Amino acid sequence: MQPFPQGLIRLLKVLVFLLCLGPATVLVWKGFHDRLGANPVDVITRTTGKWTLTFLLLTLGVTPVRKLMRLPWLIRFRRMLGLFAFFYGTLHLMTYVWLDKFFDVPAMLHDIAKRRFITAGMTAWTLMLPLALTSTAGWIRRLGGKRWQNLHRLIYLSATAAVIHFIWLVKADLRRPLTYGAVLAALLTYRIAAWAAVKFRSRTSITVAQAGSSVTK
Numbered sequence: 650m651q652p653f654p655q656g657l658i659r660l661l662k663v664l665v666f667l668l669c670l671g672p673a674t675v676l677v678w679k680g681f682h683d684r685l686g687a688n689p690v691d692v693i694t695r696t697t698g699k700w701t702l703t704f705l706l707l708t709l710g711v712t713p714v715r716k717l718m719r720l721p722w723l724i725r726f727r728r729m730l731g732l733f734a735f736f737y738g739t740l741h742l743m744t745y746v747w748l749d750k751f752f753d754v755p756a757m758l759h760d761i762a763k764r765r766f767i768t769a770g771m772t773a774w775t776l777m778l779p780l781a782l783t784s785t786a787g788w789i790r791r792l793g794g795k796r797w798q799n800l801h802r803l804i805y806l807s808a809t810a811a812v813i814h815f816i817w818l819v820k821a822d823l824r825r826p827l828t829y830g831a832v833l834a835a836l837l838t839y840r841i842a843a844w845a846a847v848k849f850r851s852r853t854s855i856t857v858a859q860a861g862s863s864v865t866k
């Protein structure tokens with residue numbers, strides 16, 4: 650397969666970056682033009698929450714799409730998407746901490762302990778933090794590829810906690826959280842199937858090699 654030209658990748662990265670900034674830009678624009686409705690805090694919370702979960706799933710989707718469609722260059726976009734998930738997650742958290750609770754720490758601690766959907770949301774964000782902090786090439790070198798990869802599997806736990814957060818916060822109509830849940834389940838199933846296929850192949854090749862050596866003995 651032809652490698653993708655570097656210049657084109659760079660251009661695409663700029664375009665994707667601007668696209669990812671879109672939801673935040675629209676929110677800021679609406680904020681300055683008084684278009685956030687009667688309850689702006691609610692709109693900001695819901696919009697940033699929705700985009701956090703969307704970016705988490707987009708990040709998780711990179712590997713399956715890259716492998717199934719044979720597009721190796723897609724990997725160059727995964728880090729950016731993951732960092733945008735963290736960016737929107739932090740805006741979402743800050744909306745709660747600043748605009749909703751006005752930095753009232755006892756009220757927030759009470760919420761985290763008493764409202765299970767807040768506990769799940771905090772869990773999802775906390776699990777994203779080490780991933781964002783170790784997303785650089787320097788950290789991959791420091792931790793070593795295998796350990797870094799194991800650490801970054803936390804993204805599955807974070808996304809699971811985020812879907813639970815969404816399921817627990819809705820009062821009646823579960824369609825939206827369950828749609829996100831179904832996408833996450835499909836991505837997890839792909840990951841487990843890919844892992845099982847690798848294990849099966851390596852076990853088969855060991856067995857074939859052992860059979861070969863016992864024949865030559």
Ligand code: HEM
Binds near residue numbers: 698745771773815
């Ligand atoms: C990875 C982290 C998180 C994700 C992916 C996430 C996702 C979401 C989603 C999808 C919604 C619903 C949006 C909608 O209705 O369209 C939401 C709402 C909300 N989230 Fe999060 N969230 C996260 C973390 C947090 C944290 C850390 C807090 C606060 C400590 C929080 C507090 C809230 C609140 C207060 C709402 C609105 C609930 C309501 O309207 O009744 N979330 N979040």
